[in-house]
Amino acid sequence: MIIRELSVDDLDACLRLAADREWSREERKWLFLLQGGEGYGVVDPEGELVATAILTRYGGRTAAISMVLVASRHGRQGLGGRLMSHVLDRARGATVFLNATETGRPLYERLGFQVASPAAMHLGTFTAKASGASRVASPQDLKAIADLDAEVIGADRSDLLRRFSDFAEQVRVIEDGRTITGYAGMWRNVSNTVIGPVIAADETDARRLIADLASQVDGPVRVEVQSERRELAEWLTGHGVAPGMRTSDMVVGGEPLPGDRSRFFAPVMSALG
DSSP states (O other): OEEEEEOGGGHHHHHHHHHHTTOOOOHHHHHHHHHHSEEEEEEOTTSOEEEEEEEEEETTTEEEEEEEEEOGGGTTSSHHHHHHHHHHHHTTTOEEEEEEOTTTHHHHHHTTOEEEEEEEEEEEOOOSOOOOOOEEOOGGGHHHHHHHHHHHHSSOOHHHHHHHHHHSSEEEEEEETTEEEEEEEEEEOSSSEEEEEEEOSSHHHHHHHHHHHHTTOSSOEEEEEETTOHHHHHHHHHTTOEEEEEEEEEEESSSOOOSOGGGEEEOSSTTTO
């Protein structure tokens, strides 16, 4: 068993591994992550991919780990821990975060991760009307969006946001006078539309951004909400987007995540924060 880097050429192998673990065929998501991050995989003696993980760096301070998978026939053989240790070593001391299911959480706890916040994946058909308080973002807004994002996240994600502007179905902004104070996006997944990221000055503006996006969707929308956002969770539930799978946002590295998390309402996707 060897560990090697992955590229977009490994997309089909990643999708086969995901199917082995009964994950959805999230082809666009895998491609987006492989293009913007560092993929690592374990390959067996026959050359078959049997484990994956993707590291996405935000400067030198923080990084996300996602798409951690081990083939079912190699479960409980230490491959997940070996690959995760390799990826953490590659992170070079950054504060690393991830979103864990209950199945994966024990592995991450053994590696030193601690729960930063429980979260829930809200899913359903949004029933409220648009607020009309936001507008569609233009290419000229990208710098202001990236500057706002850096304040809230505490790291420069301008490259991610440039790629996201092409990946997303739509990005919207909300303003206070001439200043952009919040933004949100939505993107198509296999069977639903994900609303995220959502960054706003307060919860009222977060709701407005979500409503202006979700009201356009003909079908189920998905929003990841941390447990401390109880009022936002109740508002989503009251408008048809109810909590489903429970997960945990986890962090390792000795430092809390930087930035101003009071303005962070939903991630780009659970894989990226």
